[in-house]
């Protein structure tokens with residue numbers, strides 16, 4: 337009898353130790369997953385104006401704040417489209433203090449990291465079709481001779497529109513996957529120093545060296561549903577404010593606990 341109770345307690349301890357770290361590990365793994373996007377097919381004019389066609393593109397507004405030391409942080413919203421000639425990106429940047437004082441890399445600007453064949457790897461030399469493109473808010477293309485760009489300063493920030501011609505037009509097809517990352521550089525104090533960076537997938541400013549830190553973008557014909565934001569929050573219970581993911585985890589724990597107690601009782605009665 338005592339031996340059986342001890343065995344059951346040991347079982348509960350082992351199950352608990354297995355379950356809860358598993359939940360935590362899943363959350364950690366999810367954070368490390370590559371971010372993905374779907375580029376909808378569509379054609380726009382590269383002129384700095386936000387064409388109506390952009391409204392059918394998915395919105396990327398999730399990113400890592402790699403560094404920001406100023407009191408004037410920025411935000412970015414990116415959309416992508418593609419057609420038989422270009423892979424397009426539209427950056428909408430909120431930046432209240434625009435500056436071109438610094439070196440090119442320190443100016444208020446956007447960057448795109450582009451690996452058309454999603455070769456990835458640990459060196460740019462392994463990427464035959466792609467590059468690191470940088471455009472400041474005044475439409476000076478710092479890097480990327482082959483790209484088409486337009487910018488426009490708007491209230492509270494600026495817009496950058498980019499068209500990257502296909503290195504190989506055979507890649508302009510539904511289902512093709514590219515390695516990409518999107519970045520905004522901020523001089524937040526107008527001193528010529530880059531005070532902050534926002535990056536979609538990379539977390540440590542490694543994109544200029546390592547193509548394997550990019551996210552993934554898949555070409556699709558049209559959105560399956562309405563365009564989505566990548567940062568859509570988890571559904572919230574309107575009564576308690578708890579998100580349903582948390583509630584599901586609690587429910588799972590309660591059900592597991594109840595089942596264990598039931599088994600113990602049954603065993604004790606039998607013994």
Ligand SMILES: [Ca+2]
Nearest residue numbers: 381383385387
């Ligand atoms: Ca346009």
Ligand SMILES: [Ca+2]
Nearest residue numbers: 433434444523
């Ligand atoms: Ca700025």
